[in-house]
Amino acid sequence: MKNLIILSVIILLSHNLFSQKSERIGIIDMEYILSQMDEYKLANEQLDEKMSNWKDEIELRSKYILKLKDSLDLEKPLLTKELIEDRLSEIEFEQKSLKNYTEKRFGVNGDWVVQELLLIKPIQDQVLNVVQKIAKQRKFDKIFDQSADAIVLYSEKKYDISELVLSSLLRDKKISELNLEFDDDKLNSEKEEKKKLLEEKKAEKEKDFKSRRELILKQREEKRKAYQKKRDSLLNSRKKQKN
Known part of the structure; x- marks a missing residue:
């Protein structure tokens, strides 16, 4: 029985060593x-x-x-x-x-x-x-x-x-x-279409930014004019009070 247990352990260790080596x-x-x-x-x-x-x-x-x-x-x-x-x-x-x-x-x-x-x-x-x-x-x-x-x-x-x-x-x-060699026309067409879309998106983005910028400048100009008008009115009132 003891010899059988020892033999089983040796076989198990040998199997593990073999697995590691492989x-x-x-x-x-x-x-x-x-x-x-x-x-x-x-x-x-x-x-x-x-x-x-x-x-x-x-x-x-x-x-x-x-x-x-x-x-x-x-x-x-x-x-x-x-x-x-x-x-x-x-x-x-x-x-x-x-x-x-x-x-x-x-x-x-x-x-x-x-x-x-x-x-x-x-x-x-x-x-x-x-x-x-x-x-x-x-x-x-x-x-x-x-x-x-x-x-x-x-x-x-x-x-x-x-x-x-x-x-x-x-x-x-x-x-x-090699598989795409005979499909160059379609590929070039897709590239051109993609390029066109990118250019359109870029132009749209630039237009949007320009519009937003113009709106901000317009609002600032309106505020500046309103301020100038109030300022002139205030100065005129002060002049009248002095006179």
């Missing part, structure tokens, strides 16, 4: 793979361009608010209480508008998150699909990403399959391009 491990560097992909570079450029435009808009609005504040500080001694309150209300409105815009663009669930998902995640998913395909074909048990949170302190070069993943992506891309 496990196949692979390593990839996701950051390196993505950096070599033209699609990823283009997506990053598009995202950077959008974020740059949003930052420019924020800067423009911030400067406008600062200008309103400076103007109020300079003219405050000459303004009536009512006009001062109007100016303060306008500044408060612009500040709230700026805060909402900043939150909408760069908040936790802002447009930059949505754009990142739309532009970059599909490319990451494409890489992951190729990794899974290679894992099944080459019978890998585990594949770690050394550029992510996985703790990989050291690995031999032979375990790194990043170049293999890149080669597979390139091959899939060439096949895809």
Whole structure:
């Protein structure tokens, strides 16, 4: 009985050792793979361009608010209480508008998150699909990403399959391009249509901004004229009282 137990333990240990030895491990560097992909570079450029435009808009609005504040500080001694309150209300409105815009663009669930998902995640998913395909074909048990949170302190070069993943992506891309070779006219037409839509949206945005700006300037001019009228009336009254 004792010998049987010892034999069972030896068999169990041997099985575990065999399982450990047979496990196949692979390593990839996701950051390196993505950096070599033209699609990823283009997506990053598009995202950077959008974020740059949003930052420019924020800067423009911030400067406008600062200008309103400076103007109020300079003219405050000459303004009536009512006009001062109007100016303060306008500044408060612009500040709230700026805060909402900043939150909408760069908040936790802002447009930059949505754009990142739309532009970059599909490319990451494409890489992951190729990794899974290679894992099944080459019978890998585990594949770690050394550029992510996985703790990989050291690995031999032979375990790194990043170049293999890149080669597979390139091959899939060439096949895809070959399949689309006879559909160039349709693709070009879609590109032109997309470009036209983008230009229309850009023009509409510029028109909206211009209209909004003109409205603000018009309101400010009306307030200035009203103030000037009151001021002239006040000065005339004082002159009459002196005479």
